[in-house]
Amino acid sequence: MPERDGTIRIGVYACHCGTNIAATVDVESLAAFAKSLPNVVVSRKYKYMCSDPGQELIRRDIQEHGLNRIVVASCSPHLHEHTFRTATKVGGLNPFYFHMVNIREQDSWVHANKAEATRKAMDLVRAAVRRVAFHEALEKGRVSIHPDVLVVGGGIAGIHAALTLANAGKHVYLVERDPSIGGHMAKFDKTFPTLDCAACILTPKMSAVKNHPNITLWTYSDVTAIEGYVGNFKVTVTRRPRYVNEDLCAGCLECLEACVYRQAKVPDDFNLGLSKRRPIYIPFPQAVPLVPVVDPETCIQFKSGKCRKTCIEACGERLAIDLQMEPKQEQIEVGTVILATGFQTVDARRVPYYGYGVYPNVYTALEVERLVNASGPTNGEVVLRDGRTPKTVGIVHCVGSRDENTNRWCSRVCCMYSLKLAHLIKEHTGAEIFNFYIDMRTPGKGFEEFYQKPLNERVHFIRGRVAEVTDWVLDPSEEGRLVIRVEDTLAGFVRRIPVDMVVLSTGLEPRADAQQVRRLFNITRSNEGFFLERHPKLAPVNTFTDGIFLAGCCQGPKDIPDTVAQAGAAAAEALALIDAGYIEMEPNTAHVIEEACSGCKTCIPMCPYHAISFLEEGKRAEIKPGTLQRLRHMCGRLPVGLYPAEPFR
Amino acid sequence: MPKAFEPKIVAFFCNWCTYLAADLAGTSRIKYAPNARVVRVMCSGRVDPQFVLDAFAKGADGVLIGGCHPGDCHYQEGNYKAVRRFRLLQRLLKQMGIEEERVRLEWISAAEGDRVRVVMNDMVEKLKALGPLHEVKEQRAAAVEVA
Numbered sequence: 113m114p115e116r117d118g119t120i121r122i123g124v125y126a127c128h129c130g131t132n133i134a135a136t137v138d139v140e141s142l143a144a145f146a147k148s149l150p151n152v153v154v155s156r157k158y159k160y161m162c163s164d165p166g167q168e169l170i171r172r173d174i175q176e177h178g179l180n181r182i183v184v185a186s187c188s189p190h191l192h193e194h195t196f197r198t199a200t201k202v203g204g205l206n207p208f209y210f211h212m213v214n215i216r217e218q219d220s221w222v223h224a225n226k227a228e229a230t231r232k233a234m235d236l237v238r239a240a241v242r243r244v245a246f247h248e249a250l251e252k253g254r255v256s257i258h259p260d261v262l263v264v265g266g267g268i269a270g271i272h273a274a275l276t277l278a279n280a281g282k283h284v285y286l287v288e289r290d291p292s293i294g295g296h297m298a299k300f301d302k303t304f305p306t307l308d309c310a311a312c313i314l315t316p317k318m319s320a321v322k323n324h325p326n327i328t329l330w331t332y333s334d335v336t337a338i339e340g341y342v343g344n345f346k347v348t349v350t351r352r353p354r355y356v357n358e359d360l361c362a363g364c365l366e367c368l369e370a371c372v373y374r375q376a377k378v379p380d381d382f383n384l385g386l387s388k389r390r391p392i393y394i395p396f397p398q399a400v401p402l403v404p405v406v407d408p409e410t411c412i413q414f415k416s417g418k419c420r421k422t423c424i425e426a427c428g429e430r431l432a433i434d435l436q437m438e439p440k441q442e443q444i445e446v447g448t449v450i451l452a453t454g455f456q457t458v459d460a461r462r463v464p465y466y467g468y469g470v471y472p473n474v475y476t477a478l479e480v481e482r483l484v485n486a487s488g489p490t491n492g493e494v495v496l497r498d499g500r501t502p503k504t505v506g507i508v509h510c511v512g513s514r515d516e517n518t519n520r521w522c523s524r525v526c527c528m529y530s531l532k533l534a535h536l537i538k539e540h541t542g543a544e545i546f547n548f549y550i551d552m553r554t555p556g557k558g559f560e561e562f563y564q565k566p567l568n569e570r571v572h573f574i575r576g577r578v579a580e581v582t583d584w585v586l587d588p589s590e591e592g593r594l595v596i597r598v599e600d601t602l603a604g605f606v607r608r609i610p611v612d613m614v615v616l617s618t619g620l621e622p623r624a625d626a627q628q629v630r631r632l633f634n635i636t637r638s639n640e641g642f643f644l645e646r647h648p649k650l651a652p653v654n655t656f657t658d659g660i661f662l663a664g665c666c667q668g669p670k671d672i673p674d675t676v677a678q679a680g681a682a683a684a685e686a687l688a689l690i691d692a693g694y695i696e697m698e699p700n701t702a703h704v705i706e707e708a709c710s711g712c713k714t715c716i717p718m719c720p721y722h723a724i725s726f727l728e729e730g731k732r733a734e735i736k737p738g739t740l741q742r743l744r745h746m747c748g749r750l751p752v753g754l755y756p757a758e759p760f761r
Numbered sequence: 762m763p764k765a766f767e768p769k770i771v772a773f774f775c776n777w778c779t780y781l782a783a784d785l786a787g788t789s790r791i792k793y794a795p796n797a798r799v800v801r802v803m804c805s806g807r808v809d810p811q812f813v814l815d816a817f818a819k820g821a822d823g824v825l826i827g828g829c830h831p832g833d834c835h836y837q838e839g840n841y842k843a844v845r846r847f848r849l850l851q852r853l854l855k856q857m858g859i860e861e862e863r864v865r866l867e868w869i870s871a872a873e874g875d876r877v878r879v880v881m882n883d884m885v886e887k888l889k890a891l892g893p894l895h896e897v898k899e900q901r902a903a904a905v906e907v908a
Contacts, residue, residue, distance in 0.1 A: 217787025228795040639872040720837040
């Protein structure tokens with residue numbers, strides 16, 4: 113190898129990155145400076161080091177100048193460390209003889225003074241040249257990958273990812289928290305912009321999940337623990353008792369009719385409280401699995417123990433109802449995980465001046481979605497809580513979106529679903545409809561064309577953020593109605609518009625327990641709270657934890673087509689890992705220097721992964737084989753014999 | 762007129778949170794003081810107190826350690842180890858006559874790009890007020906000799 117006589121021969125490459133670096137760092141002087149450093153044989157500058165010709169420079173120099181260490185000063189190692197390690201390897205060196213200097217994200221982009229930025233770049237390059245001499249050759253270890261996959265969340269994202277993987281012959285565990293899969297999409301009536309009936313396109317996929325031989329479906333269940341690393345996760349799933357045995361139940365639903373509650377009295381979550389259910393219930397008619405759930409909070413038997421238990425009578429010899437059911441823990445091993453935990457809509461009460469929860473005729477869009485749905489609480493009739501059909505309806509956009517007081521981001525789907533609801537309410541009632549918007553955002557295939565539909569149907573569009581919804585009447589024509597006060601910014605004056613029904617287009621936000629989920633799976637959240645992807649453009653479904661992928665709205669607001677596309681991408685990423693058969697592990701993990709280890713055992717209890725054991729024979733510590741994966745940090749307080757390997761010594 | 766004092770800061774940023782936050786500050790083009798030189802470590806738990814002492818011995822005016830928020834460590838509990846060591850180190854430094862403000866431990870998550878700016882600028886301000894570490898030491902040494 114080039115290390116012919118044991119001397120260190122370093123090549124330094126400074127990247128302009130077009131003008132990204134060169135505008136703030138004097139790359140030319142940087143390269144000249146590097147040349148003056150000890151052991152530096154070659155120092156070059158190049159416009160784009162990551163390009164093919166840039167990488168070719170490294171390869172050629174290794175061979176022509178007998179280089180044995182490479183330093184590239186360019187962007188963040190999180191972006192291109194792998195690229196340059198590969199280039200180093202192609203040149204014939206061990207890839208770990210490479211070190212990267214970040215003079216873009218942490219220098220040229222964050223400083224304005226060229227002299228200061230250049231001085232910083234020089235310091236960083238000098239440090240890199242010093243340290244790269246200490247680098248050692250490392251070999252990547254391989255571990256096998258478990259072919260099974262865990263998908264968390266049974267909305268459209270989780271369903272699509274699970275089916276894709278299962279169709280590819282992989283075994284999938286689909287874990288859903290609610291009693292049925294389907295997620296938010298199951299609540300929708302039609303989907304924009306094609307006005308496909310949501311149930312018609314979703315329920316076949318739901319049944320396919322249930323019937324697929326490669327999918328183990330656990331509803332009413334939570335992932336409660338996960339340990340291990342990419343390729344080899346050990347997962348604990350807790351299955352909450354639904355008090356009806358899924359294996360024995362035939363889905364006849366006679367128990368529902370037999371319940372001692374003649375009248376349904378419990379607010380129905382699926383219909384957002386717009387209808388009532390019994391203590392034993394199915395969430396919605398197409399639920400998968402079609403197995404009832406007993407709600408212990410409201411069931412008389414659970415409350416007083418004095419129920420006639422007519423449901424058990426109705427079930428008869430099937431004996432599917434078991435009120436003694438206990439939570440059950442399932443232990444599984446999987447190689448990869450897809451998180452598709454979804455979103456929640458903003459609680460409209462957080463915008464108090466719109467009167468949600470105060471005026472009964474103020475609805476959220478999701479509630480109206482249930483009202484227009486033929487299988488909803490009103491069988492598809494848009495009626496107010498007092499049974500009247502609204503003659504005028506106001507749809508308020510951006511409730512809990514693009515708002516400093518709630519959430520700052522645009523939720524992406526609200527403009528489109530508001531247009532859809534405008535069309536559907538018009539179709540169902542013929543009412544006069546007003547849309548109040550800040551900007552109409554209709555980017556997407558067929559979306560702008562869809563905008564024409566309500567425009568042609570004479571739906572009114574008023575540009576302006578609604579100031580308040582009030583029942584304070586100024587004029588007899590407003591009597592008994594709700595008044596929307598808004599500045600019409602196109603007409604240039606403040607208007608009062610009396611309506612019978614107000615629909616609040618609430619935005620999308622991270623689920624309330626996103627932080628717990630984040631901790632459980634050891635991933636990262638971005639500023640607004642959605643799960644953070646590894647790279648916003650180039651690794652949109654990966655996380656910073658290898659083997660854990662994201663799909664759907666848990667990563668950020670998106671519509672159904674994007675969600676499905678992302679779920680497919682996440683499934684493909686998982687498949688790519690599984691079908692490779694093994695994973696190359698980063699070799700920069702801890703190792704024991706045998707001759708230095710005194711056998712003091714101090715390191716053993718300090719390791720959070722229990723990866724160190726003591727060898728009686730030879731009286732020294734040993735890292736258990738196959739446990740190195742996440743030891744990369746190594747504790748600074750370790751005794752002399754245990755060292756983290758390069759490049760983080 | 763002597764040149765205004767620009768403190769030298771050595772920063773140890775963990776690979777998973779604070780280093781990413783610094784990258785995010787970059788992609789967001791957030792501008793901050795150029796005084797720090799960042800060393801990437803896999804975990805704040807990797808920062809041996811000797812690293813900090815060495816940095817001071819070799820001319821740093823301040824040392825900044827950046828890790829993940831408590832409970833968020835990529836390696837489960839590395840940042841707890843860091844904080845325990847940090848408390849001890851602070852006491853030790855105080856006994857050596859090095860002001861507490863010269864060494865700082867900050868939890869900065871990958872999403873908090875702007876926090877990098879706030880912390881960097883604030884630290885530079887505070888160090889400017891304290892003055893150079895070595896000058897102070899030399900002055901004190903001189904004072905002791907006179908006495």
